[in-house]
Amino acid sequence: MEAWSTFGHTVLDPQGAMLDLLTVRGPQRQEQRLRVWPNHGSSDNGGATEEAIEDASRSKRYQAFDAQFDQEALAEARSWYQKFDASHLPRGSTTYARSSGPGGQHVNKTETKAITVFAVKELLSMLPKSLHSAIRDSKYYPASNDSLTFHAQTHRSRTANTDENRMKLTEEVSRVYREQVPSETSGDKKKRHGEIEKRFHESRIKQKKLASSKKQSRRGPLD
Structure with missing residues (x-):
């Protein structure tokens, strides 16, 4: 990726004070001009200049990120x-x-x-x-079988470990969404995340x- 660059020269402001006029130029040729007084920061303008350039660069990167x-x-x-x-x-x-590791003979x-x-093909049809x-690009993706693969051995129950894998899938999909889609306001984000967690837990209880x-029906009526 092309780096951000700066260039400029020293001029006089309307009050006759000397200042540096800097231009910050981004990868897509977008520019922002900054005025930096030489007496701010160190004698080589390292203090105020570097901070101003960093702030302007960050702002422009975020704008370009959203615009793309x-x-x-x-x-x-x-x-x-x-x-x-x-x-x-x-x-x-x-x-x-x-299972392996601690947990006694049961493990x-x-x-x-x-x-x-x-299977990724099936998953993508829902996203x-x-x-x-x-x-x-997920760390859970082995290219050999075009899938997301999760492992769980935290619990002594097969069902609980299977549920944990589904939770991991949910968390991974949410992580990908957050990385790929610029966030809304923090309040909205927390609200959406809470709603998703609530629906997931309600679904688990229902299942x-x-x-x-089903298990009770197989046992038959109690005497």
Whole structure:
């Protein structure tokens, strides 16, 4: 990426005071002019000049970052995230293996470690286009099978470890969204995140109740 650059010269302001007129130029030729008095900072203008250049550069980078997005794509992504429901994400394919590490004899004798694979092709069909390329940049993406793969062995229950993998997928999708889509106001952001977490936990409770009901029906009526 082309670096930001500065150039300038010394002039007199309307009151006759000497100052440096600097221009900060960005990668896309955007410019911002700054006035920096020589007596601010060190004798070589390092103090005030560097700080002013840094502030101007940061401001311009953020403006350029937001401007490079298709505004319709941004609107689509934000609308999708407002309605984002983790229960609608793919179920994935889960296999189990023996857990390792601390946890007693139970860890080594039962296959409770959950390995859940979510096919990227299926996942992308549920996500806005602005997130697609970043999904394959995820640390959970092994290019060998074009999927996101998660591991969990925190719990002694297969179901709990599988649920943890789904939570990891939800968190990863949310992380990708936050990185790819410029944030709204902090208040709106917290509200959206809270709503997503709430819907996810409500979905988990509903699924657990359904699983419990099925298990009870297989046992038959109590005497």
